[in-house]
Amino acid sequence: MPRVRAMNTLLPVLSAMAVSATVLLWAGDEKPVADPPGAGASSDAAGQYEEVLGQWKQVVCQLDVLRRRYRSAEPDQRMAMKREHTRLVNEGEALATRLLDVAEKILRETPKIHAQVQVQVDVATLLAQVVVENHQRENYEETLRLANLLIEKGFDEKLFYVYAGIAAFCVGQSDLAEEYLDKSKGCIELANPNRFPRRTKHFTELANQRAMIMAHLDDFRELWTAEQQLREAEDQWTGDERLPRVRLSTSKGDIELVLFENEAPNTVANFISLVEKGYYDGLTFHRVVSQLAAQAGCNRGDGSGGPGYRIPCECYEPNHRNHFRGSLSMAKTALRDTGGAQFFITFLPTMHLNGKHTVFGRVVKGMDVVTKLQRRDPEADNAPDPDTIEKAEVLFKRKHPYPVKKVGQ
Numbered sequence: 001m002p003r004v005r006a007m008n009t010l011l012p013v014l015s016a017m018a019v020s021a022t023v024l025l026w027a028g029d030e031k032p033v034a035d036p037p038g039a040g041a042s043s044d045a046a047g048q049y050e051e052v053l054g055q056w057k058q059v060v061c062q063l064d065v066l067r068r069r070y071r072s073a074e075p076d077q078r079m080a081m082k083r084e085h086t087r088l089v090n091e092g093e094a095l096a097t098r099l100l101d102v103a104e105k106i107l108r109e110t111p112k113i114h115a116q117v118q119v120q121v122d123v124a125t126l127l128a129q130v131v132v133e134n135h136q137r138e139n140y141e142e143t144l145r146l147a148n149l150l151i152e153k154g155f156d157e158k159l160f161y162v163y164a165g166i167a168a169f170c171v172g173q174s175d176l177a178e179e180y181l182d183k184s185k186g187c188i189e190l191a192n193p194n195r196f197p198r199r200t201k202h203f204t205e206l207a208n209q210r211a212m213i214m215a216h217l218d219d220f221r222e223l224w225t226a227e228q229q230l231r232e233a234e235d236q237w238t239g240d241e242r243l244p245r246v247r248l249s250t251s252k253g254d255i256e257l258v259l260f261e262n263e264a265p266n267t268v269a270n271f272i273s274l275v276e277k278g279y280y281d282g283l284t285f286h287r288v289v290s291q292l293a294a295q296a297g298c299n300r301g302d303g304s305g306g307p308g309y310r311i312p313c314e315c316y317e318p319n320h321r322n323h324f325r326g327s328l329s330m331a332k333t334a335l336r337d338t339g340g341a342q343f344f345i346t347f348l349p350t351m352h353l354n355g356k357h358t359v360f361g362r363v364v365k366g367m368d369v370v371t372k373l374q375r376r377d378p379e380a381d382n383a384p385d386p387d388t389i390e391k392a393e394v395l396f397k398r399k400h401p402y403p404v405k406k407v408g409q
Helices: 010-019 022-026 042-072 075-109 119-134 141-154 158-170 174-183 197-235 265-278 367-372
Strands: 243-248 254-261 288-289 291-298 329-330 343-346 359-365 389-396
Touching: 042 075, 042 119, 042 291, 075 141, 119 158, 141 158, 141 367, 158 174, 158 197, 158 359, 174 197, 243 265, 254 291, 254 343, 265 359, 265 367, 359 367
Parallel strands: none
Antiparallel strands: 243 254, 243 389, 254 359, 288 291, 291 343, 329 343, 329 359
16 A cells, blocks of 8 residues: 655644644743743634544544555455545545634734744644645745745744745745845754754755755846846737746646747747647656755657757857856757757756756746656655646747757767
8 A cells, every 4th residue: 555645744833743843943941831921813713723633543443443454455445445545545635725724824824923922833833834744845935925925924043044045046036045144144053963863965955955955046137137137028928929938747747838930940949849849748757865956858868869850059148147046947968959859947947057058948837836846766665656748739839940050060
């Protein structure tokens, strides 16, 4: 029986809530109280939170019992147990969504988080862990939205500012990123191996990411300002001057792309030509690497395939576009002019790729779908099944031919 992924996100949260949350969040030895003065949130909301939490815990317990029974069940019993498993997972998903909605409602009704208010401590701990989980899934928009809310309500934990600062950087809010990362100064040292023995690698990665962002923030700010100006101008274009658009219908949902025809005309022509031929239909996101990108377009599924020809790079032109979150860029070997059909979509700004890979578009809808794509290394043993491009289609293109210049032609 498959693992219950739906509830795994909240399981560590409840464990953290079972520990004294105030040790992590606030100084002092005062214990939270059940009925504090001036709690902020309505008693109805707090009651609803406890009710949904209780229901969610019951589903988790039922799933645990079902998994244990499944191991020793007879073959003719397992089909019914699988149906029950699916029903419980769906119920748990719905309850988890309700629990988070109520938790956020309570926090929004709270003027400031108070260490003596048990429901506020629980809700803040829950939502802070959701921020961390969103960070790990690279859903930076949601990470920052919840982080901003928690910080506004008085959640003041240095390590938390690292997650918030990284998210702000990834979505292009460089000033806020600098503010949050400045506040996190020295926090990584607090997350020492003795305190968090199982998360040493994670905190090391956070420290490295924080250092990289702080070192390149000024350069990023300059590039992002120029990119924003281009995007604002492009958004105003009408009629045939509009930029081409393509939709990728994937096994995780739809991704809509706008194509930078002005700066990468041949790469865009090649992409449109392949889409219209149906080349991408049924192909997979064969290589999806955290902190980097989701790559697709290989007709062999291992990164070695292509359309049977190569196209020139356009990343060496003086007006080339740069890599930000959601950039659409051409994959190639280390050699120049070796791209063909494979492309990647970046999870975060990848400045080290600027001027080395041709950026020929960006995600305008469905970045949340991109973040859900199955992470995988096609060369790894037992790599998980990849997500699929079920259909690619051109939504709009300009009224002129799109001939493709190939290497050697």
